[in-house]
Amino acid sequence: MTDSGKPSATDDLVLAVFLHGFKGGADTFAAFPTRLQNTLTARGIAFEPVVYPPYDTRGELIVAVDNHVTWLTNLVAERTAKYREAGGKGAVRVILFGHSMGGLVISDTLLKTISTASIPILGLVAYDSPLLGLNPAVFKSTFDKALDYASKGQAALAALGAGYGFFRSATTSSSTDSASSSRNGPPGPASASSGSKSASKSSKSSKEVSVPPPAESASATPGSNWLSLPYLAAAGITGAAAAAFGAAYYNRDTLAQHWTWATSHLSFVGELWKQEELEQRLEMVVAAKEKGIGFHNFYTLIPAKGTVPDRTFLILPHSAALRAHFSPAADTLASDEIHAHMDMFDKSDGMYRLSQETAALVQDWVDKARRGEMGYWKGEPVPGAAATGAGEGGEARKV
Numbered sequence: 078m079t080d081s082g083k084p085s086a087t088d089d090l091v092l093a094v095f096l097h098g099f100k101g102g103a104d105t106f107a108a109f110p111t112r113l114q115n116t117l118t119a120r121g122i123a124f125e126p127v128v129y130p131p132y133d134t135r136g137e138l139i140v141a142v143d144n145h146v147t148w149l150t151n152l153v154a155e156r157t158a159k160y161r162e163a164g165g166k167g168a169v170r171v172i173l174f175g176h177s178m179g180g181l182v183i184s185d186t187l188l189k190t191i192s193t194a195s196i197p198i199l200g201l202v203a204y205d206s207p208l209l210g211l212n213p214a215v216f217k218s219t220f221d222k223a224l225d226y227a228s229k230g231q232a233a234l235a236a237l238g239a240g241y242g243f244f245r246s247a248t249t250s251s252s253t254d255s256a257s258s259s260r261n262g263p264p265g266p267a268s269a270s271s272g273s274k275s276a277s278k279s280s281k282s283s284k285e286v287s288v289p290p291p292a293e294s295a296s297a298t299p300g301s302n303w304l305s306l307p308y309l310a311a312a313g314i315t316g317a318a319a320a321a322f323g324a325a326y327y328n329r330d331t332l333a334q335h336w337t338w339a340t341s342h343l344s345f346v347g348e349l350w351k352q353e354e355l356e357q358r359l360e361m362v363v364a365a366k367e368k369g370i371g372f373h374n375f376y377t378l379i380p381a382k383g384t385v386p387d388r389t390f391l392i393l394p395h396s397a398a399l400r401a402h403f404s405p406a407a408d409t410l411a412s413d414e415i416h417a418h419m420d421m422f423d424k425s426d427g428m429y430r431l432s433q434e435t436a437a438l439v440q441d442w443v444d445k446a447r448r449g450e451m452g453y454w455k456g457e458p459v460p461g462a463a464a465t466g467a468g469e470g471g472e473a474r475k476v
Contacts, residue, residue: 088123089167090160091199091443092153096129096145098177098206103131105176107423109432116436122443127152138348142185146196149186153196170199170446172439177418180206180374181348184362191365199452200371200442201362202435205406205418207391208359208374210349215390215414359394363402369451371442375431377417378405390418406431 093113097105110126117124129148132141149171157169173183180203190196349355362372379388394400408425411417422428445451 088165089443089447090156090165090169091117091122091124091439092156092169092171093124093126093439094129094149094152094171094173094183095126096173096175096179096183097131098175098179101131101176101179103128105422106174109422109428110174112432113436113439116432117439120436120440122440124439125156127156138181138185141182142189145182145186146189149196168446168452169197170443170452171197172200172202172442173198174202174204175206176204176422177206178348180204180208181358184208184358187365187370188358188361191368191370197452198370199446200373202438203372203374204431205377205390205421206374207349208362209355209392209394210352212389212392212414214388359399363399369446371438371451372402373438374403375406375434376403377411377414377421377425378407379411379414379417380407380409388414388417390414404434406434 093110095106095110097103106128110128114124114126129145132144153169153171160169173186175181175183180201183201183203184206186196187198187201190198365372376393377390381387389405393403406421406425407427407430408417408421410424410426411420417425421431425431442451
């Protein structure tokens with residue numbers, strides 16, 4: 078940057094887009110993007126953070142991806158034009174940051190655009206994104222809390238946070254009548270627990286990105302079978318657990334009112350149970366390295382204490398090649414995996430270290446891109462050569 082604040086001819090622009098996860102909002106990342114900007118600006122990198130507007134996390138994942146691609150394409154065109162008008166002649170590079178389910182959205186955004194190189198994506202940074210699914214231990218440690226919700230007639234909502242797989246299997250044998258998804262929140266005062274922070278109601282209503290609900294829902298409507306005592310006994314749920322579910326059974330009218338609303342959201346998080354698709358997505362994202370695109374996933378880790386082993390929110394890959402793209406973000410303050418997941422940007426005692434490690438990763442990627450070792454322009458002459466599109470105009474190129 079020059080003293081006037083305008084970009085110099087050699088400045089590159091890093092457009093950093095932050096995307097929240099399930100039921101998250103504009104406040105998910107707290108001051109994290111600004112902290113990164115301050116750190117990287119001091120290191121000579123023009124880092125421009127943009128938080129993606131809150132979007133409705135229900136319906137099919139592909140709808141959220143399509144909306145994000147459209148929005149991102151327009152954003153890149155707009156910011157590139159503004160950068161050029163200000164005198165910038167360096168490359169424009171995009172790095173996508175996604176928390177939780179947002180990591181799946183940015184992964185599919187990359188895979189949807191990589192063949193045409195329509196967006197100059199330099200890399201993806203995921204934060205606690207369950208790209209291979211949720212750690213089963215999360216369900217075990219949060220199930221008791223879900224039972225408390227169930228006793229208050231909120232079993233459908235507890236299912237969102239406690240284990241879609243259990244309720245999914247429980248309802249497989251139930252009715253499969255279709256139900257249209259509600260555009261509004263559920264009737265009544267109940268609200269869903271989330272894997273990401275929720276934005277305020279006023280912010281969400283005014284800035285939410287419109288995502289149309291699916292035309293039909295194939296999810297089952299809850300009947301008497303799946304909360305009946307014989308079913309609970311067959312499922313091995315007895316004692317206090319059965320009593321809690323029994324209370325939910327007698328509140329089944331309230332539960333049914335919430336079901337349509339809940340299942341539209343379950344359709345979104347249901348991607349986490351498509352194991353083959355999860356594995357293929359991760360492998361393709363990592364393979365994008367061959368086209369000069371980086372990837373890394375920082376995952377929350379609650380260190381072992383006493384007889385309790387290390388705890389993580391997500392499933393880690395067994396392959397050493399894939400595991401190399403995952404780094405722990407320790408949190409010694411979190412009471413459980415859910416809190417560690419939700420608090421990693423503002424309450425974790427490791428949030429400043431996470432910021433430093435992210436900044437170092439971004440700087441490494443930018444330095445490599447400047448040398449022609451990363452980016453869609455990988456292998457071409459380094460920026461500065463007259464014939465280099467990435468160096469002169471920052472335009473994306475296919476490899």
